[in-house]
Amino acid sequence: MHVLIINGSPRVKKYSNTDKILERFTGGLCEEGSGEGNTFEQYEISDKGQWDTIREEYYRNSNIIIALPLFVECIPGLLMEFLESLKVREDNAAIAYILQSGFAEGVQLRCGETYLEELTKRLGCEYRGTLVKGSNFGIRLTEGKARDKITAPYEEMGREFSKTGNFFSDKCRAFTGPEVFPAFVRFLLGIMFKTAGRKSFDKAAKSWGCTLPLDYRPYD
Amino acid sequence: MILIVNTTSETAVTKKIKEYTDAAGIETEIFEAGEMDISHCIGCNHCWLKTPGVCAIKDDYEIILKRMIHADQIWVISDTALGFLNHRGKNIYDRILPLATMYLQFKGDQMRHIARYDKRADFGLIYIGDCDRDYLERWNKRVALNFESESLGVFDHKELKEAVACMY
Structure with a gap:
């Protein structure tokens, strides 16, 4: 499986919590053994210089993950600006999402999650689910083991995606943790x-x- | 004071609102943000952890932010895209974060950031274009929840009388 991964965070890659999550997620996705043969390419919405390439790769790939931080209950304005520039697809492409936030409870991300399903329809793609998880604000404020404690669980989700190609499994749902x-x-x-x-x-x-x-x- | 931020190029909408609010004696302050230089939020968190209450981006948004802290209501007028607000509309909300502090508390059963200022402005939304209105209603309620205020509702730009009826 080859996956196009778009980091939808407006924060520059160096400081992007979403990027640190993706490092772990892709580690699991392409792990020796279970993820043998899996590949990915990743681009950053925060770098407008990459937008033409992201658009080209978006139309070329049919297996896409958009990872994003929750910004005021929905998607960040910068990611919205990029998405507005896309044409509707009619060739069976599929999008799954990794939605992360600072607030810890699952309920905080549900409004954003609902929109992602609608967004996918509007882009003409198949919805492959959203991996929902909060409590990620600390990634930027920590290093070493403390940071690993927050990001390492995403490796397992990478393995899970490698098996199923979506985020619909019970394991992915449970990953969110408590709703309140x-x-x-x-x-x-x-x-x-x-x-x-x-x-x-x-x-x-x-x-x-x-x-x-x-x-x-x-x-x- | 009612603060109205028009992120579209449709100044006829704000002109009509002004007619209605003037006739009703309602004090408004209108920003034609469609003609202003307003960037997206870059998520740097400087407004929480480095320069508390002050956005790191120096553009036309600061003047709006300074008026928001005195508003009883904040109304955003936005074009839609992909069933939601377009990026110009969403940027207005994303850049509001300096009004909250980094500190946390529980309100009801959910975490919230503690507000930086005492005043609480309610939120209303006027949209132009195709959208999922039920979703926007839900989203606007969640926005208000974050600022310990109320949603004033979501209105199509053809329902300006109904929107103005909610202004006080």
């Missing part, structure tokens, strides 16, 4: 957000050179 957290988990996380969570964001901001409080109001 139980009340006691929300209670504990709520405390964590006010204490350790705030501290970790403050620390990250300091390392980025921020000297202001994160709730600063520049336009008051």
Whole structure:
């Protein structure tokens, strides 16, 4: 199987969480043994210099994955701009999606997921499902084992896609995790957000050179 | 104050809205964003972690953002594409993120970012073109949820009277 992978994140590749996810996913997809013979090519929507090539490859390939971060409940404006430039296909091409977000609960991504199915129809393609997973904001703020803990599970999803060619399996559905957290988990996380969570964001901001409080109001 | 951001080139729509709102004594502020230089969000997170509340992209969006924090309602007028808002319309929403902080809390049973400012603007949407209206209604409600506000509804540009009826 050859897969065209489009990273739909507007963030440059170097800092793209979606790219780090794809590194692991494609590792599983093309793994020796189960993924023997699988190949892929990947392009970045964040680089407008690649858009002509992406369009050419989009029309040439029939097995496509678009990976994207959730931006305000749906797809990022930049990816929308690219998609608007595509012609409707009538040659049995199929698209599957990897939809990722910062918020952790599955329910946060469902509105975006619904649109991706409609989008696929409008592009004249067959919908092959969406791999839905949140809790990915930390990828950019971590390194080494802490980052691996977030991204490594995507390898298994690459193996799964290699077997099925879609994201419809029970394994893929379960990958999302809880739709909402139980009340006691929300209670504990709520405390964590006010204490350790705030501290970790403050620390990250300091390392980025921020000297202001994160709730600063520049336009008051 | 009602803030209206028209991302289309159809200034006749905003002209008509102004007629209706003026007649009703409703205070509006209209941006013809179709003629403004507004980029897409690049997802850099500087507005959360490096320059809190300030977008790293220096373009015409900043003036809109500065007015958003004083608005009671924010209405976006957008052309559609592929059944949804086109990229010009979506960019207006993607660039709103400086109004939220990096900090998190639970609202109901879902995580939300804590708002940066005290004022909460409700959201309305006017579209021009073919779309899945039910989906846009659902999406607009989710947008409002993120900013602890209400959806004012989604209207075709031929329903301007109905839209203006929701402005106060």
